[in-house]
Amino acid sequence: MKFTDGYWQTRRGISPLYAVEVDDVRVDEAAGTMTVYAPTAVIRGRGDTLNRPMVTVTYSSPMPGVVAVDVTHHAGAAASGPAFAVAGSEGFRPVVKVDESAGVLETGGLTVRVHRGGRWRVDFEQDGRLLTSSLPKSVGVMTAESGPQQGTSWVHEQLTLDPAEHVYGLGERFGPFVKNGQVVDVWNEDGGTSSEQAYKNVPFYVTSKGYGVFVAHPEKVSLEVASEVNTRVQFSVEGQSLRYYLVGGPTPKDVLRRYTALTGRPAKVPGWSFGLWLSTSFTTSYDEATVTSFIDGMAERDLPLSVFHFDCFWMREYQWCDFEWDPRTFPDPEGMLARLHDRGLKVCVWINPYIGQRSPLFAEGAAKGYLVRTTDGGVWQWDMWQAGMGLVDFTNPEATQWYLGHLERLLDQGVDAFKTDFGERIPVDDVVWHDGSDPRKMHNYYAHLYNEAVFRLLERKRGTGEAVLFARSATAGGQQFPVHWGGDCDSTYASMAESLRGGLSLAMSGFGYWSHDIGGFEGTPDPGVFKRWLAFGLLSSHSRLHGSGSYRVPWAFDDEAVDVTREFTHLKLSLMPYLGRLADEAHRVGVPMMRPMVLEFPGDRGAQPLDMQYMLGDALLVAPVFTPDGTVEYYVPEGTWTRLVDDAEGSHAATVTGPRWVTEEHGFTSLPVLVRPGTVLPVGARDDAPEYDWADGVTLRCFELPEGHDEVVTVPGGTGEDATFRVRRTADAVVVTTTDAPGEWGVELGGRQARATGAGELRVVVA
Known part of the structure; x- marks a missing residue:
């Protein structure tokens, strides 16, 4: 949100208060805090302290290398949840020193230096190297004096950017990977992959300079990334206080390690989840015979399949969700699930947190107070998605157990995983949550409660390390409940590229695993798009064939699509010794499996802005093809890289030496997959299944x-x-x-x- 009119003036109707200078610095040694009192004007004498607002800024550290910053105007505002859960190191206290020149807090190589005397200045340093600063007009309290938001206040911070510094992350964003120049509102929406909206908004960014900033607010966080003041990132929240964490590096990979230690590491997922998933697609017509024909067709063509997914219409129309198999198409669900298991397959079914009015569960949920209420005591409803749908209130423990009880029944039938769809369209006006949560904060946070509840059920029923979701919505901390996929994209080369940008931004936001709909969701891809997307999808951490109104079985496109599916499925399964190690790293230290180039090559200026290629782990460079004629342009960092995949004719040199840009043409069975110099790549003895x-x-x-x-x-x-x-x-x-x-x-x-x-x-x- 912009509060200024150009560099010099404030926007009409906005009254600003800025931290101008330091009046005092106080230390609480027992708590390990340093509190700074900052008047909002220069104090020349005692008279200037009267009728003078003050901003209080408190610095602390929950763990080495992380600084917590609390900016407060009025401290007496009523507290309301929810809040992000943040970990700390038990017994840890930073070193705090104050003298006449500065107040200094030191934690694990990260230093906060609050300068005393003169105008407001706070420096954040890593091992003596300046990372960023809070300068005059950085810490501000803005109040609307007129207009539709009259009386509303916001608190903001602005942190400096170097001219060559790039900003990444902020969740799953489908526009340019480098966020400089963008306006970002952290607010979950169901907007597809072709807009500024995102399903997974995370108020956390990382910069190429080697630090990160986590704004610890589940409500809307507005960011101006070099888009209001060109040399600063501004972040603001409504209210009287702002909390953020500055996360030290020195590399972006180190930042992610610390950030995920703070907000939660991705869970370990089962080996079978890395195999190929096949879906019924969304609105297609299907029954058990259809499903069986798909599975038979995959087996007959030597296309290894690990998971079969039933999308929405496994339940009867208008009754989503009642968690009952539609008897017209699936009269024997237990028998069918057993038959699928006998073929070595796992089964996933689609769910969401909405209860349509025709569902038998609606009346029960409404009567017992399990659905979100309106301020007048009624049930909140609307007609989007399902007629008269209500929303399960996961702040109510009884409602959560009621919902999970129906899922448990499905697990007992033989279901292995859930696609936890939706969770973004969460109302904020005229609604009341069971636990009294602030509706504005619940809008983004709802996805966290929803996915956590389902994931913990799977862990309880299937065991730790065997739980897996296919989730769409999330916010900070949601990386703990994998896997997440990129949402509804068009079946085009452009949307394929949008999906990759979304995945790379999500990777820079602490999410360790990621997938997307191979071939695109909306529409039917032409065979070329489908085949190119197959190679990309099978070189992602998780791989799913899924669409909207058309099937995604490879033979529906052409014979070559079958060959491409076979080749890249076998390749992925043979790489399981390598992928298994990457998955373990994601779980243990929070480094994602699919990595933006800057994560592996932070010092290579050529790699910093790249968003059309990626590293699959630390050893494999992957450059998907986004053109009909097979032309691909990609960047190779320093060293001699060896080609892992090539056309059958061997039309490309076996090695590529960088740093340089390379332009090539590839057939459908090929794309640039290069092995990093100095690599020992473990390749498995099998390529027919992910678990061996x-x-x-x-x-x-x-x-x-x-x-x-x-x-x-x-x-x-x-x-x-x-x-x-x-x-x-x-x-x-x-x-x-x-x-x-x-x-x-x-x-x-x-x-x-x-x-x-x-x-x-x-x-x-x-x-």
Whole structure:
């Protein structure tokens, strides 16, 4: 939200108060806080303190490398929930020092320096390096003196940006990956992938300079990213106070590690979830025979399938949600689910948190107070999505258990996962929540309660590490309940690119796993779009074939689409020893599986703005093709990179040396997938399923290892035990030793292989 009219003036009707100077700095050693009292005018004498508003700014630290900042005008405002849950390090206290020149708080290499004397200035430093500053007119309290919002106040902070500094994140945003120059309202909406709206809004950004800012407010947060003051990021919230956290680095990857420690790490997801998911699609006509024909068709064509998803019409129309299989199309759901399990498949079904008036559950939920109420005591309803629908009130523990009880019945029938759709269109006017929550704060936070409830049920019923969602809406902290997908996109090359930008922005917001609808959702893609999207989708963390009014089985497009599906599905499944390690990193340290280039190459200016390519983990560069003729332009960082995928004709050189831009043409069975120099890539012995003993039969493929290279490679076990290998590069060979290999294993170097069984050593001579 903009409060100024150009650089010099305030917008008409807005009365500003700014922190102008420091009057006093007080330290609470027991609490580890430093509180700064800042009058809103220069104080020349005692008389100037009368009738003079003051802003109070308190600095603290919940854990090393993170600073909490609380900006307050009037402290007596009534507190209302919900609030983001934030972790801390038990017993941790920052170091606070105050003298005549400054108040200083130090925490894990991160320093806040509040200058005393002169105009307002606060510097945030990392190991002595200036990250950003709060300068005059940065800390402000704005009040509307006239107009429709008369009497409303906002609190804002502005933090400086360097001229070459890029800003990323703020949730799933489908526009340009670099947010500089944008106006962003953190407010969940069901707006598709072709607008400024987003399903997953996260008030957290990361910059290329190596720090992040988390605005800890679930209500609407308005950001002006170099779009009001060109050299600053402004963030504001309505009310009398503002809390934010400055998260130190020094690299963007370090920032994500700390941010997810603060707000929650992604849960571990089951190995089967990394296989290919196939859906009925949305409004298509289907029954058990249709489903069986799809599954048979995949098997007949050697297209490994892991999950079958039933979209909305597994329930009868107008009765969403009643959680009952439509008896006209699925008369024997328990038998059908058993038959699918017998074929080695997991089953996912679509749900949402809305209860249509024709659902038998509506009257029950209304009578028991399980649906969101209006201020006059009635049930909030509207006709969007389902006629007369109400909204489950997840702030009511009894309503939550009622809702989950119906899902538990489905799990007992044999359902394995839920697609938790919707959760964005949450009302804020004239509604009352069971626990008294502020409706403005519940708008974004609702998605968190909804997904958390369903995810915890799955954990309880299936076990930790076996729960998985396919969720659409989220906000800060929602990364704990994976997986999330990119929402409704068109079936075009442009929408494919929009989806990637959304996924990369979400990755910079702490989300470890991400997927999208292969082929696009709206409309029917032409075969070319579908085949290009297949390669991209099967080189994403999670892969789902899904659409709206048309099926997404590959043979519905052409025979080559079947070949593309087969090739890239087999490739992904063979990479499970590598992908399993990436998934473990996402869970343990909060680094996403799909990574923007800047996350792996923060010091490479050429990599910082890139949003049409990505790193799948730390080792694989992927550049999807977004053109009908197969032309792709991509950037290669420094070093000699080796091609993992190529056309059958071998039309491209086996290696590409950077840093430079490369332009190529690719057929449908190919796209740029390059292996980073210095990589030991574990490749599995199987490519027919995601769940197998990844270490048994593994091949360690070595790429451009420099002399002296020495690392320990851990191959996660999948269904077996982990194995560790020490890989060394001598002057004339690559030497690999292991003491815990579970079975056969091998080493590959430049096309030459050696294999062994169990503990031992292998040596492959460098050509």
